[in-house]
Amino acid sequence: MDRTIQELTWEHNTIIDSSSDGLFVCDGQGIILRVNPASERINHATAKELVGKDYLDAAREGLVILPSAALEAIKKSAQVSLLQENRFGRKLISTATPVFDDHDQLIRVVVSERDITEIDRLQHELEKQQALGDQFRQQILELQPLQRDSLQIIAESPRMIKTIRQSLKLSRVDSTVLILGESGVGKGLIADIIHEHSPRAEKPIIKLNCGAIPETLIEAELFGYNKGAFTGAANNKPGLLEIADGGTIFLDEIAELPTASQVKLLRFMEDGLITRLGSTESRRIDVRILAATNRDLEEMQENGQFRSDLYYRLSVIPLQIPPLRERKECLLPLIRFYIDHFTPQKEKSKQLTSAAIDTLMAYHFPGNVRELMNICERLVVMSDSEMIAINDLPQTVISGPTSKVLNGTGSWPQEMSMAQILETVERDVLLTAARRYHRQQDIAAGLSLSQPTVARKLQKYGLSSQFDKMSATDDENNERN
Numbered sequence: 001m002d003r004t005i006q007e008l009t010w011e012h013n014t015i016i017d018s019s020s021d022g023l024f025v026c027d028g029q030g031i032i033l034r035v036n037p038a039s040e041r042i043n044h045a046t047a048k049e050l051v052g053k054d055y056l057d058a059a060r061e062g063l064v065i066l067p068s069a070a071l072e073a074i075k076k077s078a079q080v081s082l083l084q085e086n087r088f089g090r091k092l093i094s095t096a097t098p099v100f101d102d103h104d105q106l107i108r109v110v111v112s113e114r115d116i117t118e119i120d121r122l123q124h125e126l127e128k129q130q131a132l133g134d135q136f137r138q139q140i141l142e143l144q145p146l147q148r149d150s151l152q153i154i155a156e157s158p159r160m161i162k163t164i165r166q167s168l169k170l171s172r173v174d175s176t177v178l179i180l181g182e183s184g185v186g187k188g189l190i191a192d193i194i195h196e197h198s199p200r201a202e203k204p205i206i207k208l209n210c211g212a213i214p215e216t217l218i219e220a221e222l223f224g225y226n227k228g229a230f231t232g233a234a235n236n237k238p239g240l241l242e243i244a245d246g247g248t249i250f251l252d253e254i255a256e257l258p259t260a261s262q263v264k265l266l267r268f269m270e271d272g273l274i275t276r277l278g279s280t281e282s283r284r285i286d287v288r289i290l291a292a293t294n295r296d297l298e299e300m301q302e303n304g305q306f307r308s309d310l311y312y313r314l315s316v317i318p319l320q321i322p323p324l325r326e327r328k329e330c331l332l333p334l335i336r337f338y339i340d341h342f343t344p345q346k347e348k349s350k351q352l353t354s355a356a357i358d359t360l361m362a363y364h365f366p367g368n369v370r371e372l373m374n375i376c377e378r379l380v381v382m383s384d385s386e387m388i389a390i391n392d393l394p395q396t397v398i399s400g401p402t403s404k405v406l407n408g409t410g411s412w413p414q415e416m417s418m419a420q421i422l423e424t425v426e427r428d429v430l431l432t433a434a435r436r437y438h439r440q441q442d443i444a445a446g447l448s449l450s451q452p453t454v455a456r457k458l459q460k461y462g463l464s465s466q467f468d469k470m471s472a473t474d475d476e477n478n479e480r481n
Contacts, residue, residue: 022113184370203247
């Protein structure tokens with residue numbers, strides 16, 4: 001019997017002392033009877049300092065903390081759990097369990113202390129990593145090329161990436177957006193992005209080019225009409241705003257909207273009600289308005305060409321799309337994409353020579369992406385071989401805009417690198433010299449270069465064919481004389 005009791009005691013002591021949780025025991029009056037090593041580490045107090053002391057006295061000496069789960073359990077005669085922070089900044093969960101004798105008298109309180117500081121830190125770290133993962137997933141979504149009718153918006157430049165991110169952010173709200181940018185930059189595709197990633201994506205997006213419809217018909221197109229409203233109105237016809245109910249309407253070239261239609265559009269934006277021509281009945285319509293223009297609406301409203309109240313209604317959130325010349329990083333991926341896109345499915349995709357690529361990269365594309373698409377389609381259709389050379393490029397691209405660098409008034413987009421600027425200047429100098437001299441030897445002499453260097457540079461910048469034409473014209477004039 002004594003041997004069995006001794007073994008049980010050893011076993012219990014081993015379990016208590018080896019526990020990673022702090023354990024200490026009080027009697028029914030709050031006197032500390034036992035403290036295990038884990039509790040010593042948690043409280044930075046030894047068993048010798050604690051055992052035999054009243055818990056309150058130990059607390060006054062700063063050895064343990066208040067409030068106490070043990071004292072609360074004695075007071076309530078029930079199990080108590082507390083979330084605490086000790087004097088060393090460690091977070092603890094203390095659970096005090098009362099022990100009763102056969103007469104329901106409280107004789108002991110066993111307190112378990114679990115240090116959750118590390119768990120809490122890991123939990124915060126996990127939440128941080130999850131938030132970071134969500135952020136990365138959102139960025140990946142935003143950076144992925146977005147497809148619309150098999151075409152893509154390719155964002156490689158910081159400004160275009162920012163525009164795409166702003167578009168996706170705007171898709172989550174219902175605000176009116178005014179999309180600004182030069183002709184051909186892709187304002188319609190940005191409108192598609194905003195709509196297709198919005199809660200309205202299941203409903204239609206209706207597009208109206210305000211500059212393509214006669215002034216006398218645009219109001220009828222927008223608001224609809226009833227039978228007999230005007231000559232030729234043989235039936236009732238809903239307007240585009242009605243058709244877009246629950247979805248989005250995209251008003252392109254909004255600056256071309258006639259004044260009378262501006263008034264009605266403003267009224268609709270204020271109260272959400274429309275009235276068909278020839279009707280007195282108003283209907284409430286839920287439509288999000290996206291508008292776009294390549295003109296300066298602020299200047300137009302200052303000059304009285306556009307209503308100020310409508311301008312401020314439309315420009316709740318302006319979104320500026322950079323022109324292609326200011327996002328050179330996008331240019332090469334766009335060229336490759338559209339060359340592949342316009343290549344017939346059964347044919348091998350055509351390639352551009354380095355000289356052709358350099359010439360396209362140096363071109364400023366006043367028509368932006370629309371012009372680039374047209375050029376790529378022309379190159380695919382008209383080139384005779386799989387390699388597209390400089391001579392296959394349109395003459396406007398080969399000649400390029402004459403730089404104002406030579407008279408000191410030139411400027412470049414901020415995104416152009418030094419190498420691109422130097423190449424642009426060199427090309428313009430060669431073009432000016434070719435127009436002046438008409439012979440490679442004279443150009444070489446005038447620029448202090450060798451004739452082979454001049455020939456190589458003319459070839460590099462796609463000026464050889466143009467130079468040959470100049471020379472031939474000069475020779476013809478000389479013969480006539």
